[in-house]
Amino acid sequence: xxxxxxxxxxxxxxxxxxxxxxxxxxxxxxxxxxxxxxxxxxxxxxxxxxxxxxxxxxxxxxxxxxxxxxxxxxxxxxxxxxxxxxxxxxxxxxxxxxxxxxxxxxxxxxxxxxxxxxxxxxxxxxxxxxxxxxxxxxxxxxxxxxxxxxxxxxxxxxxxxxxxxxxxxxxxxxxxxxxxxxxxxxxxxxxxxxxxxxxxxxxxxxxxxxxxxxxxxxxxxxxxxxxxxxxxxxxxxxxxxxxxxxxxxxxxxxxxxxxxxxxxxxxxxxxxxxxxxxxxxxxxxxxxxxxxxxxxxxxxxxxxxxxxxxxxxxxxxxxxxxxxxxxxxxxxxxxxxxxxxxxxxxxxxxxxxxxxxxxxxxxxxxxxxxxxxxxxxxxxxxxxxxxxxx
Amino acid sequence: xxxxxxxxxxxxxxxxxxxxxxxxxxxxxxxxxxxxxxxxxxxxxxxxxxxxxxxxxxxxxxxxxxxxxxxxxxxxxxxxxxxxxxxxxxxxxxxxxxxxxxxxxxxxxxxxxxxxxxxxxxxxxxxxxxxxxxxxxxxxxxxxxxxxxxxxxxxxxxxxxxxxxxxxxxxxxxxxxxxxxxxxxxxxxxxxxxxxxxxxxxxxxxxxxxxxxxxxxxxxxxxxxxxxxxxxxxxxxxxxxxxxxxxxxxxxxxxxxxxxxxxxxxxxxxxxxxxxxxxxxxxxxxxxxxxxxxxxxxxxxxxxxxxxxxxxxxxxxxxxxxxxxxxxxxxxxxxxxxxxxxxxxxxxxxxxxxxxxxxxxxxxxxxxxxxxxxxxxxxxxxxxxxxxxx
Numbered sequence: 001x002x003x004x005x006x007x008x009x010x011x012x013x014x015x016x017x018x019x020x021x022x023x024x025x026x027x028x029x030x031x032x033x034x035x036x037x038x039x040x041x042x043x044x045x046x047x048x049x050x051x052x053x054x055x056x057x058x059x060x061x062x063x064x065x066x067x068x069x070x071x072x073x074x075x076x077x078x079x080x081x082x083x084x085x086x087x088x089x090x091x092x093x094x095x096x097x098x099x100x101x102x103x104x105x106x107x108x109x110x111x112x113x114x115x116x117x118x119x120x121x122x123x124x125x126x127x128x129x130x131x132x133x134x135x136x137x138x139x140x141x142x143x144x145x146x147x148x149x150x151x152x153x154x155x156x157x158x159x160x161x162x163x164x165x166x167x168x169x170x171x172x173x174x175x176x177x178x179x180x181x182x183x184x185x186x187x188x189x190x191x192x193x194x195x196x197x198x199x200x201x202x203x204x205x206x207x208x209x210x211x212x213x214x215x216x217x218x219x220x221x222x223x224x225x226x227x228x229x230x231x232x233x234x235x236x237x238x239x240x241x242x243x244x245x246x247x248x249x250x251x252x253x254x255x256x257x258x259x260x261x262x263x264x265x266x267x268x269x270x271x272x273x274x275x276x277x278x279x280x281x282x283x284x285x286x287x288x289x290x291x292x293x294x295x296x297x298x299x300x301x302x303x304x305x306x307x308x309x310x311x312x313x314x315x316x317x318x319x320x321x322x323x324x325x326x327x328x329x330x331x332x333x334x335x336x337x338x339x340x341x342x343x344x345x346x347x348x349x350x351x352x353x354x355x356x357x358x359x360x361x362x363x364x365x366x367x368x369x370x371x372x373x374x375x376x377x378x379x380x381x382x383x384x385x386x387x388x389x390x
Numbered sequence: 391x392x393x394x395x396x397x398x399x400x401x402x403x404x405x406x407x408x409x410x411x412x413x414x415x416x417x418x419x420x421x422x423x424x425x426x427x428x429x430x431x432x433x434x435x436x437x438x439x440x441x442x443x444x445x446x447x448x449x450x451x452x453x454x455x456x457x458x459x460x461x462x463x464x465x466x467x468x469x470x471x472x473x474x475x476x477x478x479x480x481x482x483x484x485x486x487x488x489x490x491x492x493x494x495x496x497x498x499x500x501x502x503x504x505x506x507x508x509x510x511x512x513x514x515x516x517x518x519x520x521x522x523x524x525x526x527x528x529x530x531x532x533x534x535x536x537x538x539x540x541x542x543x544x545x546x547x548x549x550x551x552x553x554x555x556x557x558x559x560x561x562x563x564x565x566x567x568x569x570x571x572x573x574x575x576x577x578x579x580x581x582x583x584x585x586x587x588x589x590x591x592x593x594x595x596x597x598x599x600x601x602x603x604x605x606x607x608x609x610x611x612x613x614x615x616x617x618x619x620x621x622x623x624x625x626x627x628x629x630x631x632x633x634x635x636x637x638x639x640x641x642x643x644x645x646x647x648x649x650x651x652x653x654x655x656x657x658x659x660x661x662x663x664x665x666x667x668x669x670x671x672x673x674x675x676x677x678x679x680x681x682x683x684x685x686x687x688x689x690x691x692x693x694x695x696x697x698x699x700x701x702x703x704x705x706x707x708x709x710x711x712x713x714x715x716x717x718x719x720x721x722x723x724x725x726x727x728x729x730x731x732x733x734x735x736x737x738x739x740x741x742x743x744x745x746x747x748x749x750x751x752x753x754x755x756x757x758x759x760x761x762x763x764x765x766x767x768x769x770x771x772x773x774x775x776x777x778x779x780x
Binding site for chain 2 (some may be wrong): 001002003004005007009010011012013015016018069158209216219220221223224228239240243244247248251256259349
């Protein structure tokens, strides 16, 4: 078990109707004003933004609105948010949406407290500055950004998509009402479940010894996602299923499922290049294609670890041959993602062999070489994994 | 799934040698001075207190020492701590020890910020005041007080032992070095493992519907404790086993293992009266006797829940008769505690039938009537459970 530090200070307010408490809880936490940050029109059309405006008004919290966050959020809107926070002296950032909106809010909350351009943080990774406190009304369970220390931002000008981690931008408040997820498009629900499952895989498969307290917790969350992902697709208004998925999505990326381990994150690195190349690719869909390919490529280094995962999460029956059991676990993983309607090949995402080489330079810039932990991957390994996924 | 709020702001510093960072981390968190609070002589003799003094000195943090916390910590020493904090203007409380020391520190941290006597908080349960920040160097994994919102304090004068919950006294910093637990007496290690397991049972068995995301996490922790409790007894200096137990002990009582559920806590209520009556009774030993008795008394209300627990934690083979399987799970629980060297009857704790009646009035005062959730218990039910445990 590796030495570790862990902190997750988010106050969770979970259940039916909790978005009505936004103003009151923000005021109790000392907020006077906020940037109200959101994405497209769905939160406006559904009336959610109106309810939040009313809640902020009732609590006497001033706000400035900035909508328009796109999937794979981009640095120019972040810069606009930073300017608004600085010019208006806003003291909180309130994100209403999913991972993209929250990631954008995190970047703004950092940028509002430094003199230089916010993108420099994604280059230097420094964490020695103040950050505006962040509150979240979650509408898409997937990225786990409502409690995580991570944000991922694209820079179109540079053709880069890069992560930045800072415990100081873990949200202070997260409002999680499973009912708000009833109307999510089916594809987005499925990609979200895939993303959360992938957050567990990245933590379970690394090159260190078992850490049973962490591994058991991780496997318990895999079982939960595996059980309820099909249910939320089949019955979008099943409150219990939506609630289990929403809470699991947070736990999958909060950090507890990996403490004491090294963690891997190679596959997320490979995927970020896909959606940097083609921003229309949903992160979860890219992961659904790449994770089984990565597993095929690396599993022989420690087939027992894959077999254990197969036994516990998919009920694979031990065959007596651990390599066969590992292969069965990989097959089950691919089938699980496919059963949710996720793609299984890069072809389905309109990525072809000729695209592979164009991703390698930025992959190397973002992840370094070698990267990953379960297997230390070179750029040539990366090429082969992309090819396996074609 | 019940609506809930959850917050656990503790920053964990986990691993070998982390107690050397106490001064530096406290200073980084803004501490100028602290009450250094501990128990008997073991922390002094082992040199731990000296190392912490050196770490505080090096960081320029002033401190006043208050040792002598006993098991089942008492309100008079708490009052002494409150006076010291007020008179010397101390701004943090640093607890070095197990649950008793941390519980005492929590009470002090509350009392130092109010005008009236600290015991009033245990009567009124009010939570509308400031609390001094608390740091913990954990030496006994058991109570989970290093991250929980609970403190339990005895008042010898009134013959009461009462809990008080406040999110504001969850420790800000917890230093957890598994090596510090190598020298714990065997009985204390065993009672600690029993206590953490009981914290999971209290959350798993209530009268609400399954909450799989929470229940799976809870069961995963039960498996971890069940696996490693025998190992730490057999091999007290096995770092990995001690580390798994230490981290599990925190998770068992932090709150995540019960979110979305009602929780029960009847058995803890029954046990508190035992150790109020006979302070020499270790909390975990009392729980080892009472939990199987409570299970025998209530399980027929929902035998399926007990059967599920038996299948997953003890590998009970389904017999086709859920009531038989529930009974098997209860038997396994009793055998598990006994295998750790815990008592199985009240007789072994020198409690006899004549003692039962004397516990009922304070039980009623502390818990109300009816109490518990899985089964709503009257005082007559309580008498019968105590009798089953004789």
